[in-house]
Amino acid sequence: MSGNIELLNTTLAAAKAADRAALIAYLPAGFPTVDGGIEAVKAVVAGGADIVEVGLPHSDPVLDGPVIQTADDIALRGGVRIADVMRTVREAYEATGVPILVMTYWNPIDRYGVERFTAELAEAGGAGCILPDLPVQESALWREHAEKHGLATVFVVAPSSQDARLATITAAGSGFVYAASLMGVTGTRASVGAQAQNLVERTRATTDTPVCVGLGVSDAAQAAEVAGFADGVIVGSAFVKAMLDAPDEAAGLAAVRSLAGELAEGVRKR
Amino acid sequence: MSSDFFVPDPEGLIPSAEGYFGAYGGKFIPEALVAAVDEVAVEYDKAKADPAFAAELNELMVNYTGRPSALTEVPRFAEHAGGARIFLKREDLNHTGSHKINNVLGQALLTKRMGKTRVIAETGAGQHGVATATACALFGLDCTIYMGEIDTRRQALNVARMRMLGAEVVAVKSGSRTLKDAINEAFRDWVANVDRTHYLFGTVAGPHPFPAMVRDFHRVIGVEARRQLLERTGRLPDAAVACVGGGSNAIGLFHAFIPDSDVRLVGCEPAGHGVETGEHAATLTAGEPGILHGSRSYVLQDDEGQITEPYSISAGLDYPGIGPEHSYLKDVGRGEYRAVTDEAAMGALRLLSRTEGIIPAIESAHALAGALDLGEELGPDGLILVNLSGRGDKDMDTAARYFGLYDTDAAVEADAGSDRAEIEGDAK
Numbered sequence: 001m002s003g004n005i006e007l008l009n010t011t012l013a014a015a016k017a018a019d020r021a022a023l024i025a026y027l028p029a030g031f032p033t034v035d036g037g038i039e040a041v042k043a044v045v046a047g048g049a050d051i052v053e054v055g056l057p058h059s060d061p062v063l064d065g066p067v068i069q070t071a072d073d074i075a076l077r078g079g080v081r082i083a084d085v086m087r088t089v090r091e092a093y094e095a096t097g098v099p100i101l102v103m104t105y106w107n108p109i110d111r112y113g114v115e116r117f118t119a120e121l122a123e124a125g126g127a128g129c130i131l132p133d134l135p136v137q138e139s140a141l142w143r144e145h146a147e148k149h150g151l152a153t154v155f156v157v158a159p160s161s162q163d164a165r166l167a168t169i170t171a172a173g174s175g176f177v178y179a180a181s182l183m184g185v186t187g188t189r190a191s192v193g194a195q196a197q198n199l200v201e202r203t204r205a206t207t208d209t210p211v212c213v214g215l216g217v218s219d220a221a222q223a224a225e226v227a228g229f230a231d232g233v234i235v236g237s238a239f240v241k242a243m244l245d246a247p248d249e250a251a252g253l254a255a256v257r258s259l260a261g262e263l264a265e266g267v268r269k270r
Numbered sequence: 271m272s273s274d275f276f277v278p279d280p281e282g283l284i285p286s287a288e289g290y291f292g293a294y295g296g297k298f299i300p301e302a303l304v305a306a307v308d309e310v311a312v313e314y315d316k317a318k319a320d321p322a323f324a325a326e327l328n329e330l331m332v333n334y335t336g337r338p339s340a341l342t343e344v345p346r347f348a349e350h351a352g353g354a355r356i357f358l359k360r361e362d363l364n365h366t367g368s369h370k371i372n373n374v375l376g377q378a379l380l381t382k383r384m385g386k387t388r389v390i391a392e393t394g395a396g397q398h399g400v401a402t403a404t405a406c407a408l409f410g411l412d413c414t415i416y417m418g419e420i421d422t423r424r425q426a427l428n429v430a431r432m433r434m435l436g437a438e439v440v441a442v443k444s445g446s447r448t449l450k451d452a453i454n455e456a457f458r459d460w461v462a463n464v465d466r467t468h469y470l471f472g473t474v475a476g477p478h479p480f481p482a483m484v485r486d487f488h489r490v491i492g493v494e495a496r497r498q499l500l501e502r503t504g505r506l507p508d509a510a511v512a513c514v515g516g517g518s519n520a521i522g523l524f525h526a527f528i529p530d531s532d533v534r535l536v537g538c539e540p541a542g543h544g545v546e547t548g549e550h551a552a553t554l555t556a557g558e559p560g561i562l563h564g565s566r567s568y569v570l571q572d573d574e575g576q577i578t579e580p581y582s583i584s585a586g587l588d589y590p591g592i593g594p595e596h597s598y599l600k601d602v603g604r605g606e607y608r609a610v611t612d613e614a615a616m617g618a619l620r621l622l623s624r625t626e627g628i629i630p631a632i633e634s635a636h637a638l639a640g641a642l643d644l645g646e647e648l649g650p651d652g653l654i655l656v657n658l659s660g661r662g663d664k665d666m667d668t669a670a671r672y673f674g675l676y677d678t679d680a681a682v683e684a685d686a687g688s689d690r691a692e693i694e695g696d697a698k
């Protein structure tokens with residue numbers, strides 16, 4: 001069974017045709033529980049998310065700030081396994097029909113086995129992966145298997161990426177390009193830096209693949225600002241924080257659905 | 271004499287251009303750090319080719335660090351090792367009290383060449399942190415040291431030393447709150463502040479070029495010891511022995527002996543309460559290849575790639591990874607790695623203290639315990655070289671508790687954690 005890379009491509013194309021940015025939500029699997037995490041994905045899609053990234057929690061999340069570290073800790077202490085991540089992808093996709101990607105660090109996939117992981121993710125209905133600590137020059141094996149199973153390989157680019165390197169990265173990637181709005185780890189920020197727009201422009205000069213912006217976006221105003229120059233707006237920590245701050249799971253689900261609704265309006269105000 | 275302290279690998283065969291030692295190494299880093307890590311590689315290549323860099327580093331090694339470090343024979347200690355002769359390479363006598371200063375001075379000079387004004391570093395036992403804080407004071411660089419919260423307690427003396435030297439010490443409260451988590455936090459800082467900040471990595475792990483560069487700065491240990499031992503005994507050792515956490519002092523000792531195929535290279539990993547108990551940090555004995563902190567190497571991990579929490583009484587060895595060149599040496603059979611328990615290491619610490627008047631760091635005591643076993647295996651004709659990588663002042667609180675050296679009132683006072691007592695202790 002082939003993965004859903006085409007669904008990802010058509011979803012991004014549809015947003016572009018509607019002259020708006022896509023809203024991409026990130027939620028870790030197993031947080032606050034495996035079933036609770038699946039409900040959270042359904043809630044953000046009900047609120048208006050076009051695409052969802054499901055996090056595969058890692059013991060050493062060096063690119064994540066305190067909010068996602070806390071959620072990963074809760075998920076890992078709850079005993080989340082890769083099988084639970086696959087179930088999250090499957091049930092979320094079957095319930096919502098939107099493209100579901102997995103975002104994680106390289107060691108869990110390396111250890112699990114690239115062929116086994118890509119085959120299972122495709123079979124679960126996944127659309128691709130974002131692997132922020134797997135740089136393009138180490139990615140040949142991953143890309144071979146991802147391509148074979150119809151999965152997108154979304155690379156991250158950063159404000160520090162030189163133009164020549166941007167071209168190398170975008171030539172190897174598929175689905176969309178994840179442009180980090182700033183130099184730093186995940187987390188909400190008061191403002192999204194001006195360097196994000198510059199990075200999107202430099203990236204677009206190398207590719208026709210959609211360029212989506214993440215890191216630091218947390219509210220509708222920021223989403224609208226980013227939607228003004230990017231093909232998609234990626235929001236993670238703000239959703240996780242809404243879940244963490246809620247008194248119980250039901251309130252958390254209502255909060256993320258409501259936040260997704262506000263952000264979905266934001267991405268339509270470009 | 272003073273021109274040969276900086277002795278980068280003359281072979282130039284490993285690692286490969288991509289930073290691989292066989293199957294190990296590489297550069298598994300976020301895109302945001304690619305430009306900075308590449309800059310380190312380019313600047314280091316330039317520095318290696320620049321006689322002025324070697325001259326400046328050599329001058330510091332002689333007049334600041336105090337190189338060459340002594341080679342001390344320890345016959346009373348060796349009586350407990352089957353009668354083999356044992357020599358200690360005295361890296362504990364370097365300024366700041368360990369081998370760490372060798373690498374730190376090299377990278378601090380590199381920091382200046384790159385025009386960066388701020389240095390960050392991780393530390394476990396605090397020896398790398400103290401050396402880094404020292405170099406930052408010397409060169410006028412801003413300095414932030416990340417240290418696991420557990421380690422800030424068990425190595426409180428070194429926390430006080432770093433602060434005395436003007437460094438900011440951040441106690442890391444995530445994960446296992448030890449060295450691994452300090453490195454995670456340092457990487458997070460580096461990603462956010464890379465423009466003006468150099469990450470002065472303290473061991474032979476991390477992304478390329480760190481494993482090769484840090485090794486080059488420590489190669490002096492083995493180069494000196496090899497020459498000193500030949501002068502003193504007329505022959506090469508049967509075994510060169512060092513403790514292994516990330517592996518920097520071990521690779522520094524081993525590297526000059528790699529072409530000497532009759533010299534066994536023996537790394538002593540921390541077995542903690544025993545490898546069979548699961549409470550250990552014996553990465554090469556019990557780990558599997560994986561990716562941690564930017565390179566592929568042996569890693570302590572579960573079946574789904576989650577890093578498992580290590581344990582050792584020694585903060586400096588309490589790490590679930592290992593430098594990639596050690597993984598390579600293990601796989602090709604050139605390096606031997608054995609596990610030494612807390613108990614054996616502490617026994618060796620006390621034995622060296624009482625037979626030779628040298629109090630070693632708990633890290634180095636793992637190598638001493640390994641030498642005691644090797645001596646029994648080699649017999650009276652054996653000749654063993656041990657890297658005494660650091661001195662034990664920082665470990666006196668742990669050792670005093672372990673051996674019950676405090677009287678009751680003093681134990682109560684120590685529990686209260688008086689910083690003043692630690693600073694006074696340091697000033698003596």
